[in-house]
Amino acid sequence: MSDAPTRPYEALLLLSFGGPEGPEDVVPFLENVTRGRGIPRERLAEVGQHYFRFGGVSPINAQNRVLLDALRKDLAEQGIDLPVYWGNRNWAPYLVDTLRELAADGHRRVLVLATSAYANYSGCRQYRENLAAALTQLREEGAPGAAGLRLDKLRHFYNHPGFVRPMVDHTLAALAELPEGVRDGARLAFTTHSIPSALADTSGAPGDPARGRPGGAYVAQHLETARLVAEAVAEATGVAGRPWELVYQSRSGSPQTPWLEPDIGDHLAAVHAAGAPAVVMVPIGFVSDHMEVVYDLDTQAKEQAEALGLPVSRARTVGADPRFAAAVRDLVLERAASARGERPERCALGALGPSHDLCPTDCCPAARSALPAAAGEDWKDQP
Incomplete structure (x- = not known):
């Protein structure tokens, strides 16, 4: 096993939306999703009826566990020693807890795979805002290793x-x-x-x-x-x-x-x-x-x-298809090579070409917020 192909990165973070895993989780989960919008609990209980129809369980966490296993299996089969972690925006395992674990395990430079393939606020920038907020919280707590933690989000993969x-x-x-x-x-x-x-x-x-x-x-x-x-x-x-x-x-x-x-x-x-x-x-x-x-x-x-x-x-979604796991590995190696100053091949189908690695400061703004956004930039200075 070797970490050389992934230098300078030391870990990969699977970052997702999260979902309830039982009836008692539904309303607290929806409170997390709608935080700051002032929606009453009784209204959230009405909104959550489609979750209750399925026993209060969203399939997303179980499917992320399968994807996590597929990513680890693919990396291991290729002889790549890169630990893979998982954190969510709205439910356990929460992002801030996963970042605390990453820092405590000694990782300082981490790649992030968000489970959204396209450019938009909720599928990209909001995740970057979540990363910045979690880093700020850990640094204010004085969490060991948090001060040196850097997070670089992988590019959009819609045409990979x-x-x-x-x-x-x-x-x-x-x-x-x-x-x-x-x-x-x-x-x-x-x-x-x-x-x-x-x-x-x-x-x-x-x-x-x-x-x-x-x-x-x-x-x-x-x-x-x-x-x-x-x-x-x-x-x-x-x-x-x-x-x-x-x-x-x-x-x-x-x-x-x-x-x-x-x-x-x-x-x-x-x-x-x-x-x-x-x-x-x-x-x-x-x-x-x-x-x-x-x-x-x-x-x-x-x-x-x-x-x-x-x-x-x-049609089924991509899920944990081995070809998608291999694509994530491809994006990891591509980004690592770029970070080392190399010029790797950037795989993409169609006419639009590969997406950018670093999102500019005015990328995908939200109408209701202008929060700092992490993922490779000097995010403390971001609007």
Whole structure:
């Protein structure tokens, strides 16, 4: 075993959203998610009904444990001695506790894999704000080793082959689940989390080729992933010109605030009315089959499709696919080589190229905050 390929990094942190693991966790978890918004507990209990429908357990933590094992297995099989830790934004294991453990174990320079592939506030900058807040807390506590802890977030991986190719195979498998008579005419609905239009417009960073104009990287990157998957599916099936769209799900904001549309439910109704024979839902915006996938797609969307008489199937997410674990290793080695002053190959499919390593100070701002954001920069001076 050798740590040489990963120098100067000493550990990898898997950073995720977190989720409840029992009925008693649901409301406290939602309080963490909505902290600072003044939402009463009784309202949170209403919002949490879809968790209670599944016994109060979100699949996300279990799936992160599987991904954690896959990352460790892949690194070990390649002879790479890099310990992998796991911390969450909203539930145990909490990020601050994991960073305390990392520092106590003697690690000082750490790579961070956030379980979000695209540029946007909640999937990138907010995680960087969480990292900065946790570091500040540990340093104010005087936690051993915290003063020297540096965290570098891995780049966006939406167009890495290890993320795209598993989704191609999963889409083909979902097509095969449809009745043979509608399979060739089935449309592809690529789904992702809807976000406020204002945050979508400010996503991305100066110099990021995904922008093409100020902001807009969130939608542009999803469209690129969808195109890459759709073209590979067309080649594999021999069905050219299969219609596909990028649609949205899981909206949770005020009805007065513009969010990205169309919603998956509205889309299913529209394509059914237009005569579509079937739809395959492909959740490209999610790394794992967590609650927003199993409830919003497998439950709500499928129930709506059944009521319409529209055949649908749903492609699995990337999850702990060995190709995705290998892609993470690739990103780790790439970033380590860059940190050593080398010029590694940066793997990416399509026209947009690999994303940036360091996010500029004005990258993906939030409408309601301007907090310090860690991940490679001198974050103390960040707005």
